Amino acid sequence: MATKSLVKIKPKTYKVGDVVEVSLMVMHPMETGLRKDKETGNLIPAHYINDVKFSFNGTPFTTIKSWESLSTNPVYTVSYKVSGEGEIKVAFTDTKGDANENGTKIKPKA
Template sequence: MAQPMRIRATMAGDLADVKVLMNHPMETGLRKDAKTGQLVPAHFITEVSAAINGAPVMTAEMSGGVSKNPYLGFKVKGPKAGDKVVVSWLDNKGDKNSAEATIG
């Protein structure tokens, strides 16, 4: 499943502004398939984490109530241009994905 994430990280003064678009179906388990009438199994991101230069800066828990291909934005004080930001997620089926970007 692990389709690529898109990360944009820019500096604004002493804050790094990180924006992440995660490709994921985010199925709640409550929607019925239009053709078969069967429930589509739950498949959603449960945890997202971010680190800058290996130091954790953010962890978030999600559930099935988040829309398909979720967008996450956050700001971090302290990093500098050129630092590496890594964002990772784990879903309820054990799938995981990770992407890295350089703060510009």
């Protein structure tokens, strides 16, 4: 099952050496495992993203372990110092083992 996600860079124009913000937004329920199903009264099992990896041209620069306390449709924003042209890839996995990957291209302006 593919999960909807988006990788964004802020600001839109940048040079080599600038620090930009890279955000990953995911459409994910992030179930805590404490909520009850209103109809059946059973607990809804926990289901959340537990592993996020940011990498640039194959070299990882940030890894995040997250827990169920993050909001539904979570956002992860980290900084990145632009070193040149390439591609940022973000891989994330949830507790059901659903692995996804998304990315965006880095094109610094001269």
